[in-house]
Amino acid sequence: MSGIMLSALPLAPILTPLGLGVLLLAPMRRGWQVAVALASAVLTLLFGLSLLGVTAGGAVLVSELGGWPAPFGIVMTADRLGSFMSVLAAGCGVFTVWLMAARPDPVREKHHSFALTSFLFAGVQLSFLTGDLFNLFVAFEVMLVASYALAVLGSTREQLREGFRYIVMNLSASALLVVACGLAYGTLGTLNFAHLAQRSAALGPNATVTAVGVLLLIVFAAKGALFPLGFWLPGTYPALPHATGAFFAAVLTKVGLYALIRVFTTVFNQDPDLPNTLLLILGAVTMLYGALGALSQREWRRILSFTVVGSVGYLAFGLGLGTPGALRASLAYLAVSVAVTLALFLIAAVAEQAGRSRLVRTRGFIDVLPLLAACFLLCALTVAGLPPTAGFVAKYGLVRAGLEQGSVLAGVAVGSALLSSLITLYALLNVWRGFFWGRRPRENPVGAVPWAERLPAYLASALVAALAVFAGPLLGYAGATADELKNNTRYILGVLGSRPVDLPARPKGDEVQQPKDGHTPLPEGPP
Amino acid sequence: MESLFAVLVGVLVAAGVFLLLSRTIIRVVLGLAFIAYGVNLAILTVAGLRDEAPPLLTLAGPYVDPLPQALVLTAIVIGFGTTALLLTVALRAYQVAGHDDVEAFGDGLARNPDAPDGQYADPEHLSPDQPEADHEARS
Numbered sequence: 092m093s094g095i096m097l098s099a100l101p102l103a104p105i106l107t108p109l110g111l112g113v114l115l116l117a118p119m120r121r122g123w124q125v126a127v128a129l130a131s132a133v134l135t136l137l138f139g140l141s142l143l144g145v146t147a148g149g150a151v152l153v154s155e156l157g158g159w160p161a162p163f164g165i166v167m168t169a170d171r172l173g174s175f176m177s178v179l180a181a182g183c184g185v186f187t188v189w190l191m192a193a194r195p196d197p198v199r200e201k202h203h204s205f206a207l208t209s210f211l212f213a214g215v216q217l218s219f220l221t222g223d224l225f226n227l228f229v230a231f232e233v234m235l236v237a238s239y240a241l242a243v244l245g246s247t248r249e250q251l252r253e254g255f256r257y258i259v260m261n262l263s264a265s266a267l268l269v270v271a272c273g274l275a276y277g278t279l280g281t282l283n284f285a286h287l288a289q290r291s292a293a294l295g296p297n298a299t300v301t302a303v304g305v306l307l308l309i310v311f312a313a314k315g316a317l318f319p320l321g322f323w324l325p326g327t328y329p330a331l332p333h334a335t336g337a338f339f340a341a342v343l344t345k346v347g348l349y350a351l352i353r354v355f356t357t358v359f360n361q362d363p364d365l366p367n368t369l370l371l372i373l374g375a376v377t378m379l380y381g382a383l384g385a386l387s388q389r390e391w392r393r394i395l396s397f398t399v400v401g402s403v404g405y406l407a408f409g410l411g412l413g414t415p416g417a418l419r420a421s422l423a424y425l426a427v428s429v430a431v432t433l434a435l436f437l438i439a440a441v442a443e444q445a446g447r448s449r450l451v452r453t454r455g456f457i458d459v460l461p462l463l464a465a466c467f468l469l470c471a472l473t474v475a476g477l478p479p480t481a482g483f484v485a486k487y488g489l490v491r492a493g494l495e496q497g498s499v500l501a502g503v504a505v506g507s508a509l510l511s512s513l514i515t516l517y518a519l520l521n522v523w524r525g526f527f528w529g530r531r532p533r534e535n536p537v538g539a540v541p542w543a544e545r546l547p548a549y550l551a552s553a554l555v556a557a558l559a560v561f562a563g564p565l566l567g568y569a570g571a572t573a574d575e576l577k578n579n580t581r582y583i584l585g586v587l588g589s590r591p592v593d594l595p596a597r598p599k600g601d602e603v604q605q606p607k608d609g610h611t612p613l614p615e616g617p618p
Numbered sequence: 619m620e621s622l623f624a625v626l627v628g629v630l631v632a633a634g635v636f637l638l639l640s641r642t643i644i645r646v647v648l649g650l651a652f653i654a655y656g657v658n659l660a661i662l663t664v665a666g667l668r669d670e671a672p673p674l675l676t677l678a679g680p681y682v683d684p685l686p687q688a689l690v691l692t693a694i695v696i697g698f699g700t701t702a703l704l705l706t707v708a709l710r711a712y713q714v715a716g717h718d719d720v721e722a723f724g725d726g727l728a729r730n731p732d733a734p735d736g737q738y739a740d741p742e743h744l745s746p747d748q749p750e751a752d753h754e755a756r757s
Contacts, residue, residue, distance in 0.1 A: 225692070236699060239700070251710060255643075255708070255711065259650065263650070265700075269657045269658075270657050270660055272689065276664055276686065276689075
């Protein structure tokens with residue numbers, strides 16, 4: 092690919108859903124809407140895959156907006172981690188649009204649910220590909236405003252109740268993110284990730300920088316639903332329609348986790364002790380909270396939402412260990428968790444329709460939907476982390492890295508990880524026993540589920556199975572990404588170039604610029 | 619100047635948190651707006667505050683850093699949008715419940731999932747509190 096194409100490529104996955112989303116606001120027939128929304132999702136996936144292909148060799152792609160070079164202008168940056176996340180999110184987007192298309196919802200579609208979903212994709216891609224801390228805040232807001240609207244669209248009573256809680260929680264966290272941006276700028280004088288990394292490295296371990304890092308940890312813990320701040324999650328996701336709920340569950344918490352990984356590996360890696368300890372403690376508690384929560388619920392998607400909380404805990408645990416092996420395992424677990432959450436929520440969409448209830452109540456569906464039962468079993472084993480699934484490979488890596496690290500806290504976290512895997516397995520086998528197993532009562536009719544709605548669940552489960560088969564390449568890619576994250580010089584050089592950035596000296600006031608059109612400058616002194 | 623602003627930011631955020639903890643929905647919205655203003659002032663303070671120091675290179679200096687002002691502008695616009703959205707949700711909840719206590723949203727964890735919770739409340743249609751028959755009569 093030529094240089095111009097390469098320099099525009101990191102913008103493509105962001106601008107495609109944004110532009111097509113604006114197009115979707117125009118009144119058009121449902122067929123066209125579906126076509127445009129599907130095109131937006133598929134094109135985003137294709138651009139994401141080409142980003143993955145270009146950055147696989149370790150190249151860092153940079154798009155300078157308006158031609159202003161970093162660190163003065165806003166840049167879009169795609170390295171291995173960014174393009175990896177971009178592909179995962181875009182893949183989930185395709186499934187989401189498919190299920191939305193297969194399940195007509197006239198009220199929500201009249202109020203632009205397709206356009207809002209497309210904007211949501213744009214916000215998610217922007218947060219993965221931005222190279223700027225303040226732009227990350229803007230990306231979060233683009234993503235969250237679309238998600239707020241989707242959360243309350245249709246305004247059922249449940250949606251209003253959970254949506255309000257979700258919005259208030261996220262707005263408070265966003266205010267904290269703005270403060271953290273301001274403090275980072277005040278301390279280090281820049282907001283570009285690469286430049287922040289360079290300057291904080293030049294400054295060495297510094298209490299103010301660590302404080303900014305911990306503030307960011309609180310923000311991203313709230314967005315990613317780590318233990319004390321994740322109370323909004325298990326209520327919000329079941330209130331959504333099935334298709335958007337699947338995307339929320341699979342991707343949105345992972346955006347918070349991505350931001351944590353980016354900030355604590357690429358940017359503020361000078362003084363990792365305090366953030367790592369906090370992450371380990373929060374991760375250990377979150378895992379148990381998710382597992383016990385899943386056990387306590389009786390509704391399909393509430394149980395699954397708590398398993399999402401649990402998976403966030405595992406990722407925080409892996410990130411908190413801080414060794415390259417742990418980082419590698421966490422990245423592999425990230426991919427597995429996105430795929431399996433998507434598959435489970437799509438399975439729940441079919442199961443709730445077939446069982447005509449949100450509760451896991453009617454038994455004996457293995458006779459009606461044998462393939463769905465097989466898919467659910469595979470996904471349940473993946474979430475619990477039993478062989479021969481990809482979940483086992485990733486969790487084995489995490490536990491091994493925890494034992495190798497050897498501190499007492501890591502040992503406690505490993506214990507919590509193993510215990511919560513066991514509890515999660517029990518909770519999901521309860522679902523299996525309550526829905527698929529046993530004899531079906533005659534008086535309960537089975538809701539019809541068309542093939543178009545069942546197929547995404549099967550395909551997503553096939554993806555989970557494929558991750559187990561191709562666990563070797565996945566771990567290889569995760570390992571290369573972890574190496575790149577551990578040593579951030581390549582990222583800094585890729586964004587800032589090989590020359591050191593020389594900031595102009597502080598202006599003294601005697602260098603008044605002449606306007607280009609020949610007018611004399613305004614008279615001196617205060618106006 | 620900076621200490622004055624620090625106190626001001628503290629007062630704004632404290633008022634915001636106090637309002638946020640209230641049971642009235644509209645106070646929660648106002649509290650979030652207060653917090654947003656406090657945060658914006660905090661960024662402005664980070665740039666350094668000086669009299670007679672415009673962020674314009676066409677005037678005689680000394681200058682302040684103009685970047686935080688651009689950041690504040692972005693934050694204000696985003697805060698405006700989210701506040702508008704939140705107000706819409708609050709209004710909708712008021713229409714549905716008839717009062718603006720957070721009780722309008724209820725405490726959800728022990729509810730009956732088969733209750734008429736999942737009905738549509740389209741602005742053109744009746745609120746979900748109305749019986750199903752009214753929905754059909756209107757549409």
